[in-house]
Amino acid sequence: MDGEHTPGVPETAVPPEPLAFSGSLPPRPAGRYVVGLTMLALVSIIATFLVSYALGHQRRDASELSAAAGQILLSRRVADTARQLASASGGAADTAAADLAHALDQLIADQIPFQPDDGVVDTAGGDLEGLRDAVLPDYERVVGLGEVMVAAHDAGEPIDPGDAVAVETASNRYAAGMGAIVSRLGGDAESRVAMLRNVVFGFLVLTIMLLIAEGLFLFRPAARAMRREWRIRDREYEAAREEDRRRMNYVARFDPLTGLINRVLFGDRLHNAIIRSQRDGGLVALMFVDLDQFKTINDRFGHSIGDELLQQVARRLVSSVRATDSVARIGGDEFTVILEGGQRVEDAGQVATKILRTLEEPYRVRDRELQVTASIGIALYPIDGDDADALLRDADIAMYSAKAAGMNTYQYFTPELRQRTSERLHLIDGLRRALEVDDGLMLVYQPWVDVGTGTVLGVEALARWDHPEHGLVLPERFVSVAEETDLILPLGEWALFEGCRQLAEWHRAGIDDLAVSLNISIRQLQRGNLVEIVEQALAGSGIDGSRLCLEFKEETLLTDSTLARRTLERLRERGVRVVIDNFGSGYSSFRELKDLPLDILKIDRSFVDEATTRPATASLSAAIIGLGHSLGVDVIAEGVESREQVDLFAQLGCELFQGFYFSRPMPPMRLRPLLAHGVETVDVATPKPRPPVG
Numbered sequence: 088m089d090g091e092h093t094p095g096v097p098e099t100a101v102p103p104e105p106l107a108f109s110g111s112l113p114p115r116p117a118g119r120y121v122v123g124l125t126m127l128a129l130v131s132i133i134a135t136f137l138v139s140y141a142l143g144h145q146r147r148d149a150s151e152l153s154a155a156a157g158q159i160l161l162s163r164r165v166a167d168t169a170r171q172l173a174s175a176s177g178g179a180a181d182t183a184a185a186d187l188a189h190a191l192d193q194l195i196a197d198q199i200p201f202q203p204d205d206g207v208v209d210t211a212g213g214d215l216e217g218l219r220d221a222v223l224p225d226y227e228r229v230v231g232l233g234e235v236m237v238a239a240h241d242a243g244e245p246i247d248p249g250d251a252v253a254v255e256t257a258s259n260r261y262a263a264g265m266g267a268i269v270s271r272l273g274g275d276a277e278s279r280v281a282m283l284r285n286v287v288f289g290f291l292v293l294t295i296m297l298l299i300a301e302g303l304f305l306f307r308p309a310a311r312a313m314r315r316e317w318r319i320r321d322r323e324y325e326a327a328r329e330e331d332r333r334r335m336n337y338v339a340r341f342d343p344l345t346g347l348i349n350r351v352l353f354g355d356r357l358h359n360a361i362i363r364s365q366r367d368g369g370l371v372a373l374m375f376v377d378l379d380q381f382k383t384i385n386d387r388f389g390h391s392i393g394d395e396l397l398q399q400v401a402r403r404l405v406s407s408v409r410a411t412d413s414v415a416r417i418g419g420d421e422f423t424v425i426l427e428g429g430q431r432v433e434d435a436g437q438v439a440t441k442i443l444r445t446l447e448e449p450y451r452v453r454d455r456e457l458q459v460t461a462s463i464g465i466a467l468y469p470i471d472g473d474d475a476d477a478l479l480r481d482a483d484i485a486m487y488s489a490k491a492a493g494m495n496t497y498q499y500f501t502p503e504l505r506q507r508t509s510e511r512l513h514l515i516d517g518l519r520r521a522l523e524v525d526d527g528l529m530l531v532y533q534p535w536v537d538v539g540t541g542t543v544l545g546v547e548a549l550a551r552w553d554h555p556e557h558g559l560v561l562p563e564r565f566v567s568v569a570e571e572t573d574l575i576l577p578l579g580e581w582a583l584f585e586g587c588r589q590l591a592e593w594h595r596a597g598i599d600d601l602a603v604s605l606n607i608s609i610r611q612l613q614r615g616n617l618v619e620i621v622e623q624a625l626a627g628s629g630i631d632g633s634r635l636c637l638e639f640k641e642e643t644l645l646t647d648s649t650l651a652r653r654t655l656e657r658l659r660e661r662g663v664r665v666v667i668d669n670f671g672s673g674y675s676s677f678r679e680l681k682d683l684p685l686d687i688l689k690i691d692r693s694f695v696d697e698a699t700t701r702p703a704t705a706s707l708s709a710a711i712i713g714l715g716h717s718l719g720v721d722v723i724a725e726g727v728e729s730r731e732q733v734d735l736f737a738q739l740g741c742e743l744f745q746g747f748y749f750s751r752p753m754p755p756m757r758l759r760p761l762l763a764h765g766v767e768t769v770d771v772a773t774p775k776p777r778p779p780v781g
Contacts, residue, residue, distance in 0.1 A: 127297055134290040141283040148276040154197055155269045159262045161194040162226075165233050166258035172236055173251035184240040191233045198226070218271065222264030228257040342416040344394055345401035353415035353423055357475040360413075360427050361468055371468040372426040372435035375482035376404070376442065379460045379494040381420040386613060388455065395452045396459065407442045423482070432467060432499075439463045439497035447495060460495035462486055471500045484508045515572060517554060518565055522577045527553045530585050531752035532603075534761060535723060536744050538737055541765040545602035545636060547745065548586040549752045550578065570608055579611045580620055587628035587635065589755055594630065598762050604636035604666060609643040612650065618657045625661070632662030636687065640668050644683060655684045669725075671711055681718065688715040690741070692726025699731050709739045716740065 168190055172183035232254045239246055340352040348356065360371045378400065385393040397420065404414045404422055413425040424442070426435055443461060450457045464485030472478035481500040487508065489498035498504075521527045532546035552560040569575040583605055590603040611617055625632055637658065644651040644667065655665050664686040671691040690711055697704040708724075715722035724736040727746035736744070749766050750758070 127294065130290060130294055130297065134287070137286055137290075138283065141279060141286070144279055145276065148272060148279065152269060152272050152276070155265050155272060157197050158194065159265045159269070161190060161197065162229055162258040162261045162265070164190045165194060165229055166255040169233055169236055169251045169254040172240060173246050173248045180240060180246075184237055187233055188237045191230060191237070194226075195230060218264060218268050222261055222268070225257045225261035225264060229254055229261055232257065345398055345416050347401050347405075347422070348413060348415045350415065350417040353413065353417060353425075354475055356413045356415075357425055357478065360425055361475060361478075363427065364468055369427065370429040370432070370434075370470070371478075372424075372429055372438075373466050373468070373478045373482045374424040374426070374435065374439060374442075374497075375464040375466075375479070375486040376422040376424060376461050377463075377486050377490070378420040378446075379462055379490070381459060384457060384459065388457075392452055392455065392457075396450055396457060399450050399452070400446060400459070403445045403448075404442065407445045408438060423479070432470070435465050435467065436497060436499070439465060443495060443497065462489035462494050463497035464489055464500065465497060466500040481505070487511075511568060514560075514565060514568055515574070517556075518552070518569060518574055518578070521552065522574065522581060525581070527555065528578075528581065529553065529754070530582060530589065531754055532589075532758050533745055533752040534750050534758070534766075535602075535604075536749045536766050537742055538733060538744055538766075539742050543601065543762050543765055544743070545604055546758070546762075547604045547606075547638070547752075548582060548589075549606075550582055551752075570610065573610075575608050575610050576614060579606075579608055582606075583620060583624045584627065587624045587630055590634060591628040591630050592755070593759075593762065594634075596759075598759075601762060602634045602636055602664070604638050606638045606668065607643070609640070612639070612643060612654060615650075617654055618661070621658065621663060622661065633664065635662075636664040636666050638666040638668040638689070641670055641672060648682070652683055659684045666723075671707070685718065685720050687721045687723060689723045689725045689745075690736075692746075695724055695726045695732055695736070695746070699729075699735055705735065705739070708736065712736075712740045 165187065168183055168187040172180060172187055175183045232250050236246055236250050236254070340349060341347065342349045357371075357373065364371045381393065381396075384396060397416075401414070401416060401422070404424065408414060408424060408426070411427065415423045415425075417423055424438075426438060429435060442463065446459065446461045450459065464482045464487070466472060466478045466481035466485060468478055471481045481504075484504045485498045485500040488504050489496050492498060529551050530548045531551050532548055534543040535545040535547070536542070537544055550562050550566065552565050554560045566575075566578075569578045586603045586605045590601065593601055607617065621632075621635070621637070625635065639651070644655075658665060665684060666687040666689060667685060668689050669691040670688045671694055688711065690708060694704055694708045694711070698708045699705075712722050721743055722741050723743040723745055724732070724741045725745050727733055727736070727744050727748045729748060732746075733744060733748060750761055753761075
């Protein structure tokens with residue numbers, strides 16, 4: 088159960104928390120920190136100086152490259168304006184002369200010496216100076232010839248076209264030489280950039296190495312401490328995993344709730360017991376133990392109470408057998424017991440009797456006194472089955488036979504039981520098919536008679552099944568099977584809709600003052616949707632709710648009185664009348680009755696059978712009738728078969744009767760004359776007034 092630990096089952100191991108080192112580090116020398124920080128500072132200063140120095144050279148390189156490129160453009164401009172001046176005249180010549188003079192001034196002003204700074208290695212070496220010396224004559228020729236042409240123009244002298252050609256030729260050679268200088272300067276700049284990159288990378292590597300060294304120095308003690316703590320945690324984690332494995336192995340073989348072996352280990356032990364029996368002789372007895380009506384305890388008190396009860400049952404089972412025997416819980420309220428070494432068949436019966444006597448003693452669960460019994464099926468190896476599966480199947484069959492025999496008993500397996508079980512399964516399959524295709528199921532009706540007037544006031548609908556192979560099947564056979572399975576729910580719903588449909592047909596035929604009563608099982612009540620299904624049946628048939636009666640067994644209403652009262656009140660709000668069937672067979676009290684919204688009591692047929700021969704039973708019957716009248720409800724004597732019974736109960740004050748004396752259950756067409764004309768009246772000495780049914 089929740090919040091409890093079963094003895095013998097280890098608690099679930101919790102994985103260790105994520106590793107988090109919380110210890111303090113040992114003190115480190117302060118001088119070591121100073122040295123490390125000083126080295127990092129020196130590296131940063133040197134790197135900064137070298138980078139700044141290299142950036143200064145980059146600026147000079149950029150200036151020289153820009154000037155050299157400008158010289159090329161200006162020399163070409165001088166050549167162009169000289170050619171224009173040689174070919175122009177008048178005002179155009181004046182403009183060309185001015186442009187040429189201006190271009191020469193810019194060419195002279197932008198001329199630079201191309202000399203490296205002190206202390207800096209010139210990667211071009213003497214080549215750069217040689218290139219400058221090579222272009223200097225062309226530079227001087229361009230400037231000199233250009234100035235000559237400007238002076239000639241200013242003096243009004245004619246311009247020699249040859250001078251213009253000479254200027255252009257010198258300009259082209261000068262541009263070509265300056266192009267070589269530009270290429271050389273670009274190479275020098277790229278070399279410096281590469282050198283700067285290498286220097287920066289080197290200092291970066293050095294810095295990283297210093298940082299790593301400092302990190303190792305600072306964190307090595309913490310790393311050692313963390314490794315120690317990790318080893319401790321690892322050992323704890325392995326221990327927890329081992330505990331988990333042990334628990335999982337336990338849960339795989341034992342039942343966590345009761346501590347008994349589970350179905351898996353039970354199968355192994357049964358198989359080994361059969362092997363030992365084959366080797367050493369002797370019998371192996373397998374008992375299939377199923378608690379009777381255990382679901383009622385769960386429904387009434389809750390599953391936690393039921394679980395505690397199962398634990399107590401398990402302890403009593405273990406105490407009832409030898410230490411060498413095996414007790415298992417194989418599911419829900421089902422247990423098995425393996426007995427080995429027996430020599431007589433009756434030995435298992437003696438143990439079963441001991442178990443039954445032990446289990447039927449009252450249980451104390453949370454200040455509640457509960458009582459539960461069991462049904463036991465017994466199968467023997469090698470008499471009944473030759474392997475574990477066959478033995479378990481046969482014990483299960485015998486257990487159902489014990490339940491059918493009245494519960495709280497045991498039953499040995501016999502081949503006839505297997506045949507009956509096969510027939511039962513065949514019956515379940517046939518009923519399921521009949522419900523699916525709506526074929527073979529029918530309702531017959533037995534009237535409620537008012538003996539004072541002879542009028543049929545209502546009919547009880549009873550299910551019948553026309554089986555395709557077995558013919559007419561009575562409800563004693565198939566209704567009990569349906570109640571053991573979920574088939575009672577669709578069967579009850581089908582009966583409700585069919586009964587309402589038939590009543591509507593009688594009403595349309597002119598039989599208006601008639602009610603129909605249908606039986607409701609405990610499963611239908613516990614399902615929780617009974618009121619909604621009734622509403623659908625009423626709406627589908629068009630009948631008034633006051634013409635519908637629903638019959639509940641006495642124990643059905645007492646199983647969960649709160650649910651029953653709430654459901655009955657909702658039904659009464661819709662006009663539906665509530666009937667207690669088989670009243671007197673249960674243990675209801677006057678207090679419980681007065682709290683339930685009731686309309687009709689049906690006296691159990693056992694009172695009707697005995698009242699004419701046993702005065703005490705007649706007195707109890709009179710008390711029940713008086714109780715019903717005091718509660719303001721109608722009373723029906725059910726199961727009357729003789730005139731003597733009718734006379735007696737009429738004298739006791741009962742006016743409504745149902746039984747073979749008046750009519751057997753009949754199909755609707757055969758019942759129609761009785762509904763129309765009624766029955767013979769019965770004279771009673773002191774008839775008592777009664778409100779009409781419906």
